[in-house]
Amino acid sequence: MKEAIAGILKKALKELKVDLKKEEIERFLETPPSSDMGDYAFPCFFLASKLKQEPSQIALEIRGKIGTAPEDFESIQTSGPYINFFLDRKKMAVDLVRSILAKKDNFGKIDIGKKQKALVEHTSINPNASPHVGRVRNAIIGDSIVRILEFVNFKPEVHYYVNDVSKQIAMLVLAKAEKLKFENMLKKYIQISKKVKKSEKLEKQVFELLRKFEDGNRETVSKFRKITKTCVKGQKEILSEIGINYDYFDYESDYLSKAKDVFLKLSKTKKLHKDKEKRFYLDQKSTPVEKKMKSPVLVLTRSDGTGLYPLRDIAYTLDKLKKSGKNIIILGEDQKLYFLQINEALKLLGQASPEVVHYSFILLKGKGKTKKMSTRKGDIVLLSDFLDEAIDKAKKAISKRETKGDPKNVAISAIKYSILKNNPNKAILFDLNEALNFEGDTGPYMLYSYARASSILRKAKKAKKQSKLRQLEPKEIELISKLSQFQEIILNSYKNLNPSLIANYSYQLAKIFNEFYHACPVIGSPNESFRLSLVEAFRIVLKNSLSLLGIETLERM
């Protein structure tokens, strides 16, 4: 359609002695802010300097040169400096609805990935505690990105990196936590963490345990493994509760020997040095990180010779890069600089870096002040507690409506939506009460809209034969126009790796639908059969949209 409009404009512009390529004109075309301004708009601002005329005057002249609107167009009008194109909306509406009903779950899919494998690493929470709501932002964003990739025809593979070679686990070993249950691990961790912080002696013991683990001491390895196993199992369970699953759990400890290879390779680059305290570090002067830190180095080993996390992380990343050229990783904002440092190391080895999505933290609304959630300090809202509370609240909301509906599903939609609707790089202020509110711009509101649409379809009698479509109402046009934007939203959301675009779209769509069925009764209307298919089209698009956010729709609620 854009091409046809560009053709019309090209011809008119030529008469005004402006020679532009079709593709250039297409790039200027935009969607007007409201559907009563047309379906496509051509702004004339940029022609002002060329033609030495006011933009609105130019718009009028171009409109004059176009003459009568060709077929497929209802009209072509100017509005100040814009030329607005109104399509034959009845035809457009029928075509769009038909296409949505035919494609169903596939409506909106675009073949960008060509079935290429894409690795996504997300969540990767330290295996020492139950995930809190702050960390879950990672999982929820990652999961949504996986779904988006799949929708644009990649073959995503989900990886969870388990940091089992860590001081945290060593501390838990020191605290003899091998036999603890997952629920009790966090309390233990907070206890031991405080003790170790105060005592140098205990800290030495922690490092000694790490050393034994790296050297493969059987008893130590077995203790580390037990704790890790308990924690990974617990984390996996709670995340699976909210519908987030993984294809591979990759253990850091499996990269100990590959990390040594990385060390050897890096030592050949002449950037690797040893400092007075016998630590090995990578000199990162004259790289982009130089200005960002006090001394631009990446430390790779402790003074006792044990390897540090970055070394194993590089080894792990190399491994992932080998598996696919398309690699995405979800990291907190605290990892921004670290990620750049790793990239510089990869560059030294002649390797590309993964694509990254950084997300800001969720802050807890406290007394007057806001603060970051900290596992070590215990200032957190656990996902499991939050989920329980949300389910409870959902139960009450559902019983008030005296309808059926799965409270857990409703609760999950509330959690996921409240996190995904925000731009990842913005900090979220987390107010438990606000997040559990089931009214307004929320997940439950959208589930409700979907259920409402389903209910209309249930109540309708057998579809009558398609009668001739009458004039469309404004709300019908708005709904149709919103439906037609779905694919563009998917594309943008993929390009920017940003699910919040889809979340916002879903909300706008649901809102317009609610306005539509208030303004346009479906059952018993002369346009009943068309409106019924429009409702069905809405259901399909909202379902597709929500499923990309990891939210499952309900027929009733």
Place this chain on the structure above:
RNA sequence: AGGCUCGUCGUUCAAUGGACAGGAUAUCCGGUUUCGGCCCGGCUGAUGGGGGUUCGACUCCCUCCGAGCCUACCA
């Protein structure tokens, strides 16, 4: 101290450099209600300050102020 990110109605979030800065929530007004609870409708209200680029700036540049995060042996 330096770097990165952010600053929009009271609050919390939107707005590919474009048409009147849009929702939600709270307050207020009205309707509905056996009810100050549920529902419906409506009003009010914002781009941190100062410069600059542009036909046009919430958006880009500079500067100041404020917040969060990061800046060698945690991962």
